Amino acid sequence: MRVSVLVRPKAGILDPQGEAVEGSLRKLGFSVSEARVGRVIDLEVESGSADEARTQVDQMCHKLLANPLIESYEIELHD
Amino acid sequence: MRVSVLVRPKAGILDPQGEAVEGSLRKLGFSVSEARVGRVIDLEVESGSADEARTQVDQMCHKLLANPLIESYEIELHD
Secondary structure, eight states, X not given: OEEEEEEEEOTTSOOHHHHHHHHHHHHTTOOEEEEEEEEEEEEEEOOXXXXXXXXXXXXXXXXXXXXXXXXXXXXXXOO | OEEEEEEEEOTTSOOHXXXXXXXXXXXXXXXXXXXXXXXXXXXXXXXXXXXXXXXXXXXXXXXXXXXXXXXXXXXXXXX
């Protein structure tokens, strides 16, 4: 099953990459604010069902893909 | 208008970060393949309409957010 995981810095957590992107976009003349930069991880997961895939990916997030202290994550199942 | 941009390495382009994630997940016992790592950029864009916002963000992608030679991008408008 094809899965996407979106990992984002939590609200209130400093995001230097987002600040840099926002500053650069403004210098280029764009009217933007509140820029935040996170990661998207696409994976093919072997699993018998959508529920099982979601459980597996949730474990992956806790163990490797996200730092739950400073990042939130969102799991999207495709197919 | 709240906008998310998903930037991903194009198919066939080497993705060392994705390979590292896949290797680590397998070592942890997960059955995964085809891992790819990209970026998600969330932004607030000042614009009068959804069409205008999309045009603006498309320009941002070309000028700063993505490298069209090796990355593809997807624009999601919220609200």
